[in-house]
Amino acid sequence: MTTIDVGILPVPHEEAPRQESYLNIAYTVKSWALTTDHKRIGVMFLFATSFMLALGGAFALLLRIEHLTPGMTIMDAYTYNRMFTMHGIVMVWLFMIPSIPSAFGNFFVPIMIGAKDVAFPRLNLLSFYIYLVGALWVIVALWMGGVDTGWTFYTPYSAHSPSAVVPAVLGIFILGWSTIVTGINLIVTTHTMRAKGVGWFKMPLFVWTTYGVSIIQTLATPVLALSLCVVGLDHWFDWGLFDAARGGDPVLYQHLFWFYSHPAVYIMILPAMGVISEVVCTFSHKNIASYKAIVYSTLGIAFVGFTTWGHHMFVAGMSVFDADIFGITSMLVAIFSAIKVFTWTLTMRKGSIVLRTPLLYFFAFLFLFVFGGMTGVAVATQALDVHWTDTYFVVAHFHFIMVGGTLTAWLAALHYWFPKMTGRMYPERAGYVGATLVFAGFFMTFFPQFLLGNAGMPRRYYYYDPVFQPLHVVSTVGSWILGFAFIWTLGYLIVACFNGPRAGNNPWDSRSYEWYTTSPPPKHNFVEEPHFVLDPYDYTVPAEKMHA
Amino acid sequence: MPEHVAEQFEDIGKQAHAARLAMWIFVGSEALFFSGLFALYAAYRCEHPWGFGVGVEDNTVAWGSINTLILVVSSYVLTLAVRALRHDKPRASALLIGVTMLLGMAFAFIKVGEWLHHFGDGLYPGGWGHFYEEPGHGDPGTKMFFTLYYCMTGLHEVHIVVGLLVLGFLLYKVLRRQIGSWAPHPLEVGAIYWHFVDMVWLFLWPLFYLMPGAVGR
């Protein structure tokens, strides 16, 4: 029988005594700047990526304000083009890609496998500094007026745009190396640093998805690096690699770009799925319905996801034969996501459900990801995509996945692991309010965009037909609610960092391996080298039986 | 002075395996870095078979082939250097690493020499230069061939330079006895990288020097 605990009051826990942890072992700037502790590096990534989320979010709010009226509202057309481009660049490369793997992956993967640190701790720190240098170059591009080519840098326009293309592509090129280094580190860590008893099919599922993501990002990012190199060469030196007069073909750029950028969207969603697996099991107090289904679907997404890139190019001038191949592979890859959704839902059945903020975010994720995923299958259908491509329908589709899916899971991760990372609890009621506002604001912002796109509103257009205005206004008001929801969430989390009640080792009564250690964990993750006897989702035994 | 096992590994064997796994994955990612350019070559060659053939004809086969020989010899010499280090012969190993580096530098110089020779003919990347205005050279495919030539051999040259820096660093470590038969994996890992750079050239050589296609005499 499924039981639901809709507790409004926080879960009671004993006041944990103050102990030495990775946070208080040293307080100097140098101890953070030169740290090789994966937890501190994860925290630094979390702060950096959160700042980028705020920056990209500010651009989004300004874009939505511009669209309150069909003509000029607050900015001219050239500024509008640069605004949506920078919104895309900052959100995709500075926030979405590193948000879960580099922050939570870095923090939790070694703990979840019972290791002291990652395989190459100094390389880990290097990846953070590479991220900062890349981010700096993107800021330089921003300071120089930004780019107006769209985040996709399509040729031939990107070779001739008067905007700051070269610093932007240089920044993204450098950021790519950060993700490659992190990817290699996490793959090798997962292969070589698992503690005794942590077999491949006994790891927490978050480790599996981080492993899958690391494979994708290590193998796909170099192709992006190359395609941006080429844009840079074309722009700076006019080498005309995609200029028809010099033997070039602009569609080939799109092949190279999307070969990376389609797996990139799986880089963005797979870690989110890993978080969801953890949250569902913990708050249903139940084993995952099928561990192998999640593992194999993760690997399926990682590998089959590489074969589908051409569905972004159905109307670009690609051959129909190639397009047919991509249409079929795109349908295949959707199957794996569906397997995961059914597995998570089945996990909740006959569980002992505890309704806390992370689970609320899971419900939001479930609805929005399924909605967005189904529209993804829809636009993967060539004949339908001819109507919807380059309209707001596609914009709504990918925001449902990226915001409704990844960002929601990021918020779930933030709340779920808040007690472990900080040693304190956030206020649950404030969390409920925040989650509700995020969902409501998101839906109000992006659902009208499906209707807009289907009715013919093109994307990246500055002027629009006044008939579209009412839906644009609804969408903009929704963006204000969503923006407020983020500020609300950020506010109570910051306050809780300093004033929240102290959390015990395992406030959620989870069985996953990170909950075996103290909150926050000590520098080397565990007091003694752990040997995990129980499975990470074994809720058939009481919490007292958990010892490493 | 022996390099002690890093604190996150149980023993040197595990550390060595982790280092080799990391380098292999990195080499795989580097292969994918080149893959986009190979894809462009393949697609553009299908679109401009004649123009590409003219380009291959114009490249000097002798220099390209000498460079291939140099790299293949350097790879073999490096395998001998790794064997020497494993069998506790650090001085022989250091000498062989040095020979590898000299061969690598020779490759790098010859390559730059070829580029300068092309510049002298008015043959620049991006279809710039008076070479393309000469009869028989004006095909857009020829322009694209040479742009890709500069891109791919240029990217390869960057990898050669990085490889030389890595080998130099490893040579220093061998001379200082910081790596040796007790833990030869840093040299093994550096050698994997150098062999990869050799592998890329083994494909660039036919693509740019040996395949004149229908144009060939």
Next chain:
Amino acid sequence: MSVPGKPAEVSGVTLFVAWCAILVLGAFSLVMRFAHIGSFTFLTGFGVAVIQTTLVALFFMELVHEKPTIRFAFVTCLSLFALLVTLVTVDVITRSIPPLQDPPGTAQRYRG
């Protein structure tokens, strides 16, 4: 003699033989360049490169003795390489194939 934990190494003889094979194959490829075989230079040039790089990977980089994980990783990378090159080339080659014709009467039905 091998370091504890290190897989067995490739023998000196094997290395020498592999190296000689690479040189001989290279010479063959070079000779074919001048052998008036037109477009077949693609087969000889590319084919020789594939064999040479396989020898380098197996023996110089000691892939024969590495754990299956590493071999799988490298094969995966090569597969993705091949995937990109193949589908991009297929696009370019198949563009002249016209799409299916509309059924008769379509223009009248969907006017405007």
